[in-house]
Amino acid sequence: MTAGDRQRTRFGLAFVSPWLVGFAAFTLYPVGASLYYSFCDYDVLSKPVWVGLLNYRDMASDGVFWHSVANTLLFNLMALPLGLVSALALALLLNQPVRARGVFRAIYYLPSLVPAVASAMIWLWILNGRLGLLNTALGVVGIHHPPQWLADPAWTKPSLALMSVWGCGNTVVIYLAALQGVPRSLMEAAMIDGASSWDRLVHVTLPAISPVIYFNLVIGIIGGLQVFVPAFIMWGGEGPDRSVLFYAVYLYQNAFDYRQMGYACAMAWMLCALILALTWIASLSSRRLVYYQGD
Amino acid sequence: MRAPARLATYALLVAGAAVFITPFAWMLSTALKPLDQTLAQPPEWLARRYEARLGGVLQEVRPGGLVTEPSLWALERGSAQPVALAEASVRDGAWQPTSGLAVPVEVLKAIPASASAPWREIGDLSGAHRDVVPAASVSSRIALRWENFPGAIRAMRRFPRYLANTLVLCVLNVVGTVLSSALVAYGFSRLEWRLRDPLFGLLLATMMIPFPVVMVPLYGLFRWLGWIGTLKPLWVGSFCSSAFNVFLLRQFFRTIPRDLSEAARIDGCGEFRIFWQIILPLCRPALVVVALFTFMGTWNDFLGPLIYLTDERDFTLALGLRVMQTTGSGGIEWNYMMAASTLVILPVIALFFVAQRSFIEGIALTGTKA
Numbered sequence: 001m002t003a004g005d006r007q008r009t010r011f012g013l014a015f016v017s018p019w020l021v022g023f024a025a026f027t028l029y030p031v032g033a034s035l036y037y038s039f040c041d042y043d044v045l046s047k048p049v050w051v052g053l054l055n056y057r058d059m060a061s062d063g064v065f066w067h068s069v070a071n072t073l074l075f076n077l078m079a080l081p082l083g084l085v086s087a088l089a090l091a092l093l094l095n096q097p098v099r100a101r102g103v104f105r106a107i108y109y110l111p112s113l114v115p116a117v118a119s120a121m122i123w124l125w126i127l128n129g130r131l132g133l134l135n136t137a138l139g140v141v142g143i144h145h146p147p148q149w150l151a152d153p154a155w156t157k158p159s160l161a162l163m164s165v166w167g168c169g170n171t172v173v174i175y176l177a178a179l180q181g182v183p184r185s186l187m188e189a190a191m192i193d194g195a196s197s198w199d200r201l202v203h204v205t206l207p208a209i210s211p212v213i214y215f216n217l218v219i220g221i222i223g224g225l226q227v228f229v230p231a232f233i234m235w236g237g238e239g240p241d242r243s244v245l246f247y248a249v250y251l252y253q254n255a256f257d258y259r260q261m262g263y264a265c266a267m268a269w270m271l272c273a274l275i276l277a278l279t280w281i282a283s284l285s286s287r288r289l290v291y292y293q294g295d
Numbered sequence: 296m297r298a299p300a301r302l303a304t305y306a307l308l309v310a311g312a313a314v315f316i317t318p319f320a321w322m323l324s325t326a327l328k329p330l331d332q333t334l335a336q337p338p339e340w341l342a343r344r345y346e347a348r349l350g351g352v353l354q355e356v357r358p359g360g361l362v363t364e365p366s367l368w369a370l371e372r373g374s375a376q377p378v379a380l381a382e383a384s385v386r387d388g389a390w391q392p393t394s395g396l397a398v399p400v401e402v403l404k405a406i407p408a409s410a411s412a413p414w415r416e417i418g419d420l421s422g423a424h425r426d427v428v429p430a431a432s433v434s435s436r437i438a439l440r441w442e443n444f445p446g447a448i449r450a451m452r453r454f455p456r457y458l459a460n461t462l463v464l465c466v467l468n469v470v471g472t473v474l475s476s477a478l479v480a481y482g483f484s485r486l487e488w489r490l491r492d493p494l495f496g497l498l499l500a501t502m503m504i505p506f507p508v509v510m511v512p513l514y515g516l517f518r519w520l521g522w523i524g525t526l527k528p529l530w531v532g533s534f535c536s537s538a539f540n541v542f543l544l545r546q547f548f549r550t551i552p553r554d555l556s557e558a559a560r561i562d563g564c565g566e567f568r569i570f571w572q573i574i575l576p577l578c579r580p581a582l583v584v585v586a587l588f589t590f591m592g593t594w595n596d597f598l599g600p601l602i603y604l605t606d607e608r609d610f611t612l613a614l615g616l617r618v619m620q621t622t623g624s625g626g627i628e629w630n631y632m633m634a635a636s637t638l639v640i641l642p643v644i645a646l647f648f649v650a651q652r653s654f655i656e657g658i659a660l661t662g663t664k665a
Contacts (some may be wrong), residue, residue, distance in 0.1 A: 008486060011482075013490075014482075016494065019535060027501050030512035098304060107316060108312070109658075110319075111318070117597050121635075122318050125322075133321050136337055166318060226507065265512075268508040
């Protein structure tokens with residue numbers, strides 16, 4: 001290494017030093033400690049006591065844990081496709097040559113900026129079984145025994161999925177940017193060949209934006225498995241029949257309500273594994289379905 | 296586009312927009328109502344002020360139910376409060392209750408109501424006095440209760456503290472994140488050095504770690520530092536840059552021609568000066584995006600304050616809203632709740648309209664550069 005090399009490395013390290021410090025203190029140490037605690041009995045107040053695989057074995061036989069896994073997967077099975085498809089539909093509409101596109105885009109985007117707490121409050125009010133706007137509207141169109149959105153365990157997850165569609169504006173904007181990057185030449189070629197607008201959507205547009213669909217899917221999986229705030233605020237955590245006791249909520253309860261920090265860490269690592277497994281499955285399917293230009 | 300297709304596109308866009316706006320509209324509508332009107336069925340969109348003569352004085356009243364059958368308005372014997380409306384009919388030349396009233400009463404007023412000329416129960420605002428008057432004599436007009444906003448602020452008790460705490464956190468996080476992330480991104484993009492690429496790979500890898508994994512040890516660390524119950528856990532980390540923002544800024548920094556730095560170096564410009572005086576000013580749009588996202592993230596954060604803050608005086612607005620929801624005695628006052636939510640949402644929306652382009656470009660960037 002020459003003197004110049006060494007100096008450049010010193011400069012480089014100096015510039016990235018804030019990240020190095022943060023990485024050591026707020027990532028490397030916590031990740032290591034978390035892994036260690038996951039094999040310990042730990043309540044934060046006293047020293048961790050090594051218990052081997054006990055936390056993981058407990059998890060396997062903990063009915064509430066499996067309930068939270070099922071809740072989380074079921075919710076995502078509703079919310080994820082619903083969110084991806086509605087966002088894509090809205091983006092396709094916005095991508096048409098329409099007037100006042102900026103206004104529409106702003107309207108669709110704004111809800112995604114609303115703080116999660118405020119959005120939870122608004123929807124608590126709208127979904128109120130007796131006085132809520134939604135059930136009143138349903139009454140007007142002749143549905144006189146509307147769902148008890150917040151009180152009926154069968155409807156709590158669909159309620160949350162509905163709310164998440166309201167906040168899909170972020171995804172709409174990402175799709176829209178991708179749609180505007182679809183090569184015009186491809187579109188024109190398809191038109192000249194007499195492809196219908198449906199054919200153009202399926203054979204040109206969707207393949208062209210498939211990397212972004214895949215990106216949104218992965219982001220959706222990662223975020224969706226960690227869903228916490230709406231359930232925690234609207235139902236105080238569990239909801240009727242524990243129907244909104246999601247993975248992250250149960251993890252939080254173990255850490256801060258029951259002070260079973262070791263168990264919470266073990267749960268966090270299982271969450272990691274779950275995220276990896278699901279994104280891996282998504283990537284397997286992406287190999288067949290995602291089209292990268294230039295490949 | 297053919298005309299029918301065009302029409303369908305607009306129809307769908309407008310319908311969708313109506314659905315997306317409705318929750319906002321309903322929030323604002325509720326925020327401007329008196330409490331009793333939030334419970335009215337069917338609900339009305341615009342708050343009304345009702346006036347009628349009560350005790351001989353024209354005053355604001357709370358309207359009650361409609362009376363469409365002939366009835367008696369009765370007073371319990373020995374009491375000053377009217378107690379009951381009872382169906383009545385004329386028998387033996389006088390008004391008589393059709394069904395017997397449970398308590399001995401004095402008849403105050405006979406009400407010859409019918410479906411075409413209904414009467415209405417009214418009460419004054421304190422609920423102390425009540426009466427039944429011809430419905431036509433109760434006048435109403437649209438009157439939005441802007442005073443619900445100061446009311447909600449009072450109901451939230453420590454609103455000024457919550458606001459101050461939130462703003463302090465926003466400023467510290469924005470300054471910390473922008474400065475440190477720009478510095479780190481510069482090191483990862485505009486300098487050539489050994490270890491750079493493997494370290495950057497490490498930085499990208501840290502983005503994959505879900506928060507719950509580090510949640511417990513971070514809590515332990517901050518507890519050991521004596522920071523639990525202070526604002527420190529919520530901002531100190533921002534001065535160590537964040538992987539996502541470093542990534543975003545690095546993409547931007549790379550687009551600036553290398554010659555610019557070379558020329559400055561030849562002129563004897565130090566590396567930090569190149570960063571501060573040449574590169575940063577050129578990257579203003581990207582820095583604005585990072586600042587905006589950081590502000591929003593801090594303003595909206597719920598989990599962080601929930602975990603680290605213990606004293607209500609240190610709470611942020613997000614936690615304050617939750618406190619308001621959980622401490623209300625006897626049901627949520629939805630008008631105040633919605634007014635408070637409006638206050639929390641308003642700055643975010645205002646910011647969006649001021650910096651719309653940065654928002655949209657920033658979001659688009661996260662998707663397309665990935």
